[in-house]
Amino acid sequence: MEDRPRKNKHWHILGAGSVGCLWAASLADKGLTIEIILKDEAMQSQSGRSGHLTLVSQGQASKYPVSYTSPALINQPISHLILCTKAQDALNALSGIADHIDDKTRILLLQNGMGSQQAIIKTFPQYKIWVGSMTDGAYLKERFNVCHAGKGQTYIGPFTQAATPDDFDALISDFRLDVRYSNTIEKQLWSKLAINCCINGLTALFNCRNGALLDNDERQQRLNELIEETASVLASSGKAIHELKENVYQVCQKTAGNISSTCQDARQNRTTELAYINQYLIQYATDRGLEVKSHRRLIKELQERDIH
Numbered sequence: 230m231e232d233r234p235r236k237n238k239h240w241h242i243l244g245a246g247s248v249g250c251l252w253a254a255s256l257a258d259k260g261l262t263i264e265i266i267l268k269d270e271a272m273q274s275q276s277g278r279s280g281h282l283t284l285v286s287q288g289q290a291s292k293y294p295v296s297y298t299s300p301a302l303i304n305q306p307i308s309h310l311i312l313c314t315k316a317q318d319a320l321n322a323l324s325g326i327a328d329h330i331d332d333k334t335r336i337l338l339l340q341n342g343m344g345s346q347q348a349i350i351k352t353f354p355q356y357k358i359w360v361g362s363m364t365d366g367a368y369l370k371e372r373f374n375v376c377h378a379g380k381g382q383t384y385i386g387p388f389t390q391a392a393t394p395d396d397f398d399a400l401i402s403d404f405r406l407d408v409r410y411s412n413t414i415e416k417q418l419w420s421k422l423a424i425n426c427c428i429n430g431l432t433a434l435f436n437c438r439n440g441a442l443l444d445n446d447e448r449q450q451r452l453n454e455l456i457e458e459t460a461s462v463l464a465s466s467g468k469a470i471h472e473l474k475e476n477v478y479q480v481c482q483k484t485a486g487n488i489s490s491t492c493q494d495a496r497q498n499r500t501t502e503l504a505y506i507n508q509y510l511i512q513y514a515t516d517r518g519l520e521v522k523s524h525r526r527l528i529k530e531l532q533e534r535d536i537h
Contacts, residue, residue: 280295332391
């Protein structure tokens with residue numbers, strides 16, 4: 230890469246879904262210059278333009294200035310990159326802008342599930358890569374208009390040897406999202422995976438918001454079966470999660486009005502991230518000789534509805 234000065238207050242977001250828009254607005258609120266890299270060809274007509282992104286939180290709508298670009302139009306070295314694509318798109322998306330990142334670029338991965346992060350560090354072990362695990366609820370009302378439907382926490386931690394403790398100091402204080410540093414980030418990834426395994430697929434099956442899983446006996450029974458099975462698998466492999474049921478119920482309650490990413494994808498006939506969530510857990514259990522009947526049943530029912 231050409232040795233040009235990089236601007237530490239100029240951050241790039243790759244992925245303009247609900248998570249990407251939530252983070253773009255939150256970073257703009259902090260006074261940073263935000264450029265959203267659009268990977269969707271249909272959206273790249275926005276490239277090279279400045280605009281606004283709308284964030285709705287607690288019924289209040291706020292607009293934040295952002296600009297849009299595409300991989301072909303990036304014209305400076307990237308200082309900070311937050312990768313917010315779907316898990317199945319993450320590696321290809323990062324590879325597509327590899328000419329604009331180097332060993333000084335700080336990269337934060339915010340993918341659901343497990344597996345995509347490991348694929349990225351295997352391909353780019355030399356980069357300053359961090360991983361985040363977030364429990365905030367967010368969904369798009371329309372393009373570039375995001376609703377922050379439930380406040381949670383985001384744990385971030387280094388995932389490669391090149392990453393240094395101060396890479397993302399800007400996120401730890403004076404930031405509208407609750408971001409916390411973790412030196413055991415893999416533990417948080419497993420905790421988030423466990424919660425997603427219990428909630429996301431079920432919301433797609435019942436086509437409901439998170440809170441509706443607690444609304445009737447059938448949904449709650451299915452939820453409890455997934456919780457019990459998930460807890461058993463993780464405990465059997467030395468990754469026990471304390472009070473998983475309480476954690477899952479708390480997320481359902483705190484993000485009651487949120488539409489999970491899996492449910493959003495199912496409604497739009499898009500490929501979901503289930504391969505990195507429930508199916509990842511199923512494979513993990515199978516490799517260890519453990520049975521996961523409730524998860525297999527869920528995936529079978531979803532596939533019968535052409536939700537993959």
